[in-house]
Amino acid sequence: MTAELRTERRDSTLVLTFSDPASRNALVPQALTAAVEALNVAEADATVRAVVLVGEGAHFSAGSDLQRLANDAEILPGDAAAHQLHALRSFVEALRAHPKPVIAAVEGAATAAGFSLALACDLIVAAEDARFTMSQGQAGLSPDGGGSWMLAHALPRALALQLLWLGEPVSARELQAWGLVNRVTDSGQALAEAMRLARQLASCAPNVLAATKELVNQARGLALNEHLNAEGLHFADTLSHIQGAETLPKKRGPRLR
Secondary structure (H helix, E strand, C coil), X not given: CCCEEEEEEECCEEEEEEECHHHCCCECHHHHHXXXXXXXXXXXXXXXXXXXXXXXXXXXECCECHXXXXXXXXXXXXXXXXXXXXXXXXXXXXXXXXXXXXXXXXXXXXXXXHHHHHHHCCEXXXXXXXXXXXXXXXXXXXXXXXXXXXHHHHCCHXXXXXXXXXXXXXXXXXXXXXXXXXXXXXXCCHHHHHHHHHHHHHCCCHHHHHHHHHHHHHHCCCCHHHHHHHHHHHHHHHHHCHHHHHCCCCCCCCCCC
16 A cells, blocks of 8 residues: 545644554655645634644554665665655644644654654644654654654653654653653544644634744744844734634623733
8 A cells, every 4th residue: 555645624723644554654764744734724714714734544654664765765866865764844834834723643653753743733632542752763864853843842852862862662641741742542533633623723813823822932932032023023913813803702891810
């Protein structure tokens, strides 16, 4: 079976499914490129309010298809790796820049670049028995998919290096305790919980969600005064926007501060 990306609309949520259970949904350039295109379409569609990323079957993703890369490298040395890395980079950047909430629904294994993709999403819902592994080092490879950047920004340096160097599986509960997983569910319920979270987010003003994501994405690269300026611009914009006006609390008279 050829790895592919399946897209499905469920009310206001777009579900993107990496579909190749035989390979634990290993990532291939064609599927990654299709995922970028699907995000572009979703961005332009006002009826899409959130995106959920999931793997078909028992696992989220085993990461880059190393066997395919090795086979292709014998025919076109260097080209296969470059094509894979470009496609993976494009999807990770698209996930981070997408203005609508993107939720990873993780069952089973999220390995190597599969772990990186989950981290690139805005929120992670994981099954109790899900396992996250940065296994590239055990294959003689350095990290890919931005995993080292995201772990270094989210965790203490020593803990990030532990995950990247040792490649030991980490449970959903451990990642939740470290602030990387938002919700942990029973096995088989990650997608259902992600859909509930997507519906909850769909009740929020889209421009507010987009502005907040942009502010969080930029926060680490800005000084406080620069960030306060950016917050002020977004606040003024959302205050005057019809969607923002609809979400303002009703006036109840002056309050003491």
